[in-house]
Amino acid sequence: xxxxxxxxQVPDSAAKITAADGEVTWGDAPLVMNPWDExxxxxxxxxxxxxxxxxxxxxxxxxxxxxxxxxxxxxGCGEAILVSDPALAGADSQAVAQVLAAAxxxxxxVDAAFFGRQAIDGDMGxxxxxxxxxxxxxLLGLVAAIPxxxxxxxxxxxxxxxxxxxxxxxxxxxxxxxxIGEARYPSFINIRKAxxxxxxxxxxxxxxxxAPQAQVSWPEVENPPTQSVQTEILSGSPQEIxxxxxxxxMAEKVL
Amino acid sequence: MSHxxxxxxxxxxxxxxPASWEALGLGVNVAQQLGGTAAALAVGPGAEDLAAQAxxxxxxxxxxxxxxxxxxxxxxxxxxxxxxxxxxxxxxxxLLPTTSRxxxxxxxxxxxxxxxxxxxxxxxxxxxxxxxxxxxVYSGKVIAKSVCAxxxxxxxxxxxxFPKPSPDxxxxxxxxxxxVAGLEAAPKTRVLEMIPAEGGVSLSDAxxxxxGGRGLANNPGLTPPSGxxxxxxxxxxxxxxxxLLERLANxxxxxxxxxxxxxxxxxxxxxxxxxxTGKVVSPNLYVACGISGAIQHQAGMRxxxxxxxxxxxxxxxxFKLARFGIVDDVxxxxxxxxxxxxxxxxx
Numbered sequence: 155x156x157x158x159x160x161x162x163q164v165p166d167s168a169a170k171i172t173a174a175d176g177e178v179t180w181g182d183a184p185l186v187m188n189p190w191d192e193x194x195x196x197x198x199x200x201x202x203x204x205x206x207x208x209x210x211x212x213x214x215x216x217x218x219x220x221x222x223x224x225x226x227x228x229x230g231c232g233e234a235i236l237v238s239d240p241a242l243a244g245a246d247s248q249a250v251a252q253v254l255a256a257a258x259x260x261x262x263x264v265d266a267a268f269f270g271r272q273a274i275d276g277d278m279g280x281x282x283x284x285x286x287x288x289x290x291x292x293l294l295g296l297v298a299a300i301p302x303x304x305x306x307x308x309x310x311x312x313x314x315x316x317x318x319x320x321x322x323x324x325x326x327x328x329x330x331x332x333x334i335g336e337a338r339y340p341s342f343i344n345i346r347k348a349x350x351x352x353x354x355x356x357x358x359x360x361x362x363x364x365a366p367q368a369q370v371s372w373p374e375v376e377n378p379p380t381q382s383v384q385t386e387i388l389s390g391s392p393q394e395i396x397x398x399x400x401x402x403x404m405a406e407k408v409l
Numbered sequence: 410m411s412h413x414x415x416x417x418x419x420x421x422x423x424x425x426x427p428a429s430w431e432a433l434g435l436g437v438n439v440a441q442q443l444g445g446t447a448a449a450l451a452v453g454p455g456a457e458d459l460a461a462q463a464x465x466x467x468x469x470x471x472x473x474x475x476x477x478x479x480x481x482x483x484x485x486x487x488x489x490x491x492x493x494x495x496x497x498x499x500x501x502x503x504l505l506p507t508t509s510r511x512x513x514x515x516x517x518x519x520x521x522x523x524x525x526x527x528x529x530x531x532x533x534x535x536x537x538x539x540x541x542x543x544x545x546v547y548s549g550k551v552i553a554k555s556v557c558a559x560x561x562x563x564x565x566x567x568x569x570x571f572p573k574p575s576p577d578x579x580x581x582x583x584x585x586x587x588x589v590a591g592l593e594a595a596p597k598t599r600v601l602e603m604i605p606a607e608g609g610v611s612l613s614d615a616x617x618x619x620x621g622g623r624g625l626a627n628n629p630g631l632t633p634p635s636g637x638x639x640x641x642x643x644x645x646x647x648x649x650x651x652x653l654l655e656r657l658a659n660x661x662x663x664x665x666x667x668x669x670x671x672x673x674x675x676x677x678x679x680x681x682x683x684x685x686t687g688k689v690v691s692p693n694l695y696v697a698c699g700i701s702g703a704i705q706h707q708a709g710m711r712x713x714x715x716x717x718x719x720x721x722x723x724x725x726x727x728f729k730l731a732r733f734g735i736v737d738d739v740x741x742x743x744x745x746x747x748x749x750x751x752x753x754x755x756x
Contacts (some may be wrong), residue, residue, distance in 0.1 A: 167685055167705055171550040178551055189686060246525055247516075274685060277546050280516035280526055283484065287520040292597040293484050295513045308601070313509045314613075315421045316606040318482070322598040332679055332686060369525030372546075374554035383716075387734045395735055396745035399717065400753050402733060408693040408715045409617070409661060409754075 155207040155303075157198045158261055159231065159268045160254055160285070161191040163215050163222035164275040173375040187222040190270030192229075192337035194330040197300065198268050199230045199338065205303060208232055210261060214242065214253050220353050227348035228340030234351065235261070239358045241365035247276070249366035251284035256361040258289065266307070269329045271296060279329075286327035294326055298333035412470060412498045413445030415561075417491055417505040417514065418463065423455020427573060427614050428506030430466050432566045434574035435533060436504045437467035442535035443501055448472065450587075452490050453479050460584035465576040471584040478592040481600035482510060488517035490589050495522060500561050502540055504533075507565040508613075515565045524559040531570040531712075540564075548685050548708035568613045569691050610664040612683065617663030617694045620683055620710070621739075623670040624699020624720060625650030628740045647676035653743040654698060660750050666690065666710075668700045684709035698739040702727025719743075 165171065169183030187195075201207035210233040211226035213219045223234035237257050242249065258264050267289075272279030286293035294309045298317060302308035307324060310317040312331055340348070358365055386402075388395045403409060416436035418429040433449055440447040446469035451459040453475065460471035474490045491514060495503050503518060505511035507529045519526035532543030540562045542555045557563075612618060626647035633642040651665065658665050666683040667676070683690055685705040695713035700706060702718070702725055710716070711730065718731035719739050728734045735742055 165547075167548070167708075171547045173551045178547065248520060248525060251520070275547055277544070277548065278526075278528055279512055280519075280528055283513040283516035284520050284526075287488070287517045293513060293517070294598070295484065296509055310604070311509075313421075314426060314606075314611055315603065317604040319601040319604065320598050321601055326597075369559045370527060370555060370557050372544075372553040372555050375546075375551050377550065378545075378552050383730060383732055385728055385731050385734050387728075387736060389736075392737065392741045393745045393749075395737065395742060396749040399733060399735070399746060400749045403694065403715070403717075404753065406715050406732075 155201065155205050156264050157201060157207050157209050157266045157268060158258055158264050159191070159194050159198045159209060159211045159226065160281070161195065161211055161213050161222055161226060161270070162188045162273045163213065163219040164188045164273055167274055171377070173377050176373065176375060178375055185218060185221065187225045188270055188273045190272055190274065192270070193332050193334050194268040194270045195226050195229050195231065196337040197297070197328075197330040197334045200335065201300070201303065202230065210235065212254065212257055212261070213237070214250050217355070223353055224348040224351065225340065227351055228345045229338055230341070230344055234353045236353055236355045237361065238355050239365070241358055244368050244371065245366070246368040246370040247278050247280050248284055249368045251281050252288055252363070252366040253358070253361065254281070254285045255288035256363045257356065258285070260356070260361055265324045267291075267327045269327070271329050271331050282327055282329035289327065291325050291327050292322045294320060294322055294328045296331050297328045298331050411445050412440070412448040412500055413443040414440040414447040414502045414504060415495050415498055415500045416447055416449045416468070417503070417511065418449055418451045418459055419506050419508045419511045420451060420453065420455065420459055423458060425459055425462070426506060426508055428508060428566070428568035431568065431571045431573050432504050432506040433463060433466045433468060435566050435571045436502070437574070439502060439504070439533055439535060439540070446470070448498060448500070450491065450494050452487050453482060457584055461582070462576075464580045464582040465578060466574050467580070471582060472587045473584050474587040474589050476589050476592060478596070479589070483596065483598055483600065484510070484513045484517055485598070486592050486596070488514050488521060489591060490587065491518045492521040493589060494587055495561060503561050503563045505565045507567050511565050515563050519563040522561060522563065524561060524563060525557040526563045527555045527557060528565045529567050530564055531567050533564060533566065549711055567691075606680070610662070612664050612666055612681070612688045612690050615664035615690065615692050617658065617661040618666045618683070618690055618692045618713070619654045619658045619661070619663055619696045619698065620666035620668065620700060621651050621654050621671055621677070621698045622668035622700030623674065624739060625671065625676065626674070627699070628738070630740065644675055647671065647674070650699070650740060651677055653740065653747070657696070657743055657747050657750070660747055660754065661694070663692070663694070668706050697727050697731070698743070700727055701725045702730065
């Protein structure tokens, strides 16, 4: 059983993000593995524990993204690959999905590709579905549990109305959600291994593809205006506060 | 006039999700800016009735597909239907609501149509003939104006970011059946069953959300049943607190949310979590009870219309977002507040 986990490196969730002159910057905030992707790594490592799955972690990004790949190795993934190419500057979700599909084909013999639900920078949440469409593999989106995996895989997908139980032929693409279980911490021995690991970098020519055409761009970015909320502190006895709040909320017409 | 916009109506068991009608209202508006009309598409069981309803919400045409192969929702087949109708109508915009299904269908349809996708927009307009989407990115810390070079643009609209149009019972029409070509003969996925979620209002669609945090566990006035260890007693206290939140939510027809801290401490299931690693919500009223308001929590509720914060700690960051602040114990304030709302709403 061979699983590829696709991860992205993003600015830490607590980073101060500045938008100016069409550029988004985050100062010296640390770059980390996208927090949602940690659940995808965890899901793959659960299959490693239970079924001895072979787990490879894959990222498209700058050379610095090797740090995020090392985090995945330290959590227990067996191998890591970075796809990096100057021609990918300005790539949109579909361009990245085509690159990931080409890399997954090059890795070869892959039974499943795992993704997080979305990245906390672009907040797109479409890469798993798009990679599945390019590969021609079925998509199992927002997977909360994988109760069965032999010649077919059975999962529970989260939807607004509940959980849809779906069985799929392999190979498949899955996006994984938090209900799969909290991501494990790196072990000391794996951290040492990860620090020594040599991570190969593949270019687009290694994948045998041209840079895919990006269609979507963000020509304008801005920080939202700081909300000038005038906070009104209500005081008095609990009964008085309750009466004031009800009156004020009725006046605001939010009910 | 030709159809400029195709709106996909996301549904379950024949009932449209509320965000579907919001998307249709938006689609009609953008179609007018483009000098055309909007058409709607419904797929799966109940699609014909649903398509018929679309006329009341401003659709100029409505399509439905109910082939046997579409009995269960599967993104592969549903995206194929959406792609086919979008091509046949040669629209400039394919619009879906941001739901679990809408987002993945948009993603796949954009691949099929060799165009781009702009998911979860909070604004959509036509400027100089081009469709411009407003998208919160970096968890809402940045607002991007996004464009797609190819046509049609594929867009999903965030729930509650656009008004739901009022249905006009006098607008009627006859929906058109779509015959779908190229459905897989042997599907690679098989839907086995649906395990329904616990009842209650969905957080994304809720008009009112009453949320609780770590502070709910601190009520010293409660005596836990004997035999509980410290952690169990803490959870028991917090759950007593969440019962109060639930009563207030019931009175106001709202839903119960929670901070990550409360979910991690096992006070309440993850499905209730609001924030960066939970749900992003924008209700009319958000009441934060015993929530300090970490930046990751703010990312999930900042766009609420009116925020009320109840917290014992006057320095809690949540007060910076709050229109109304109450520096007191949650369990002291909520019982009289529930009574006062009950009185007022009865009147």
